[in-house]
Amino acid sequence: MKISIVIVTYNRLHALAELLESISRQTLKPFEIVIVNDAGESVQELIELYHELPIQLIELKENVKHVRARNIAVSKTSGDAIMLADDDDYFTTGHIERMAAALREYDFVYSDVEIVSFNTTDHTRIPTSRRLFAYNDDLEEMRRFSTYVPSGSLYKKEIHEQIGMFDPDIHNYWDWDFFLRVAKSFKIKRVPVASVIYAFSNTGNHQSSQLNEKRQHYLNKLSAKHQLGELSTKNFFVLLEEPEMKNREAESEVVWDGKPMHSRLVKRTFS
Known part of the structure; x- marks a missing residue:
């Protein structure tokens, strides 16, 4: 199996370095890593x-936003399976090998994650809280x-041949839309191991009324596309505490040691 990792990045040099560091430590290495720099600072x-690492870098001169940039990256892959990666997340050792094993019997696999908040010291993100x-x-x-x-998450590239690319018209909810489209025609498996460190901050202006109006707009488009009915735009962590979500909680293997990811970029800076 030839795995192509797809990464879109925009002005997150040190976080991207941590992701690449985590990939360099994997027990199974990817066939290629396609990075699309969406008109941000240089990552050379x-x-x-x-x-x-077998990195193919694509430099965009115009910022096309994350969904279109992801489509560009996918179109440039030459592997037969695609792994997605956000530039501010990273993987625990063994993640790629475990996901590749799961994909042998399925078309699309995704793992559990740990939601982690960070503070940054000397360009290294230090975990301050974690939640399964x-x-x-x-x-x-x-x-x-x-x-x-x-x-x-990892899936067979041939999925795109049947259902098309990611939908930029859904914007914030492109991943939810993609999952629902895949589920109609392909075999999906959740891998019950929290082997992805998912960076998430519950501070800042992402809860502003203007941004919430935009999110509601895209959520309405998603709902109309899949006939989902009325969907809530409540605060993410508030939703997780509601009875419906508490009932959906599942067991998972926690594998992260909780230590920060020290990249070569930081080591070079302070050596």
Whole structure:
């Protein structure tokens, strides 16, 4: 199996370095890593620092936003399986090998994650809190609230030949839309191991009324596309505490040691 890792990045040099560091430590290495720099700061020095990784860098001159940039990356892959990765997340050792084993009997596999908040010291993100994110994957429940995290998920590239690319018109909810489209025609498996470290902050302006209006707009488009009915835009962590979500909680193996990911970029800076 030839695995192509797809990464879209925009002005997250040190976080991206941590992701590449985690890939360099994997027990199974990818066939290729396609990075699309969406008109952000240069990441060329990371290509040099992680020279043993099979990185293909695509530099965009215009910022096309994350969904279109992801489609560009997928279109440039030459492997037969695609693993998605957000540039501010990273993987625990053994993640790729475990997901590749699961894909042998399925078309699309995704793992549980740990939601982690960080503080940054000397360009290294230090974990300050962690929360297991593991939920059963009943399709009807996934239509009400998606617990699919795209980072670290792996699927057969041929899926795109049948259902097309990611939908930029859904924007924030491209991953939920993709999951629902895949579920109609392909075999999906949730891997009950929290082997992806998912960076998430519950601070800042992402809860502003203006941004919530935009999210509601895209959520309405998603709902109309899949006939999902009325969907909530409540705060993410508030939703997780509601009875419906508590009932969906599932057991998972926690494998992360909780230590920060020290990249070669930081080591070079302070050596």
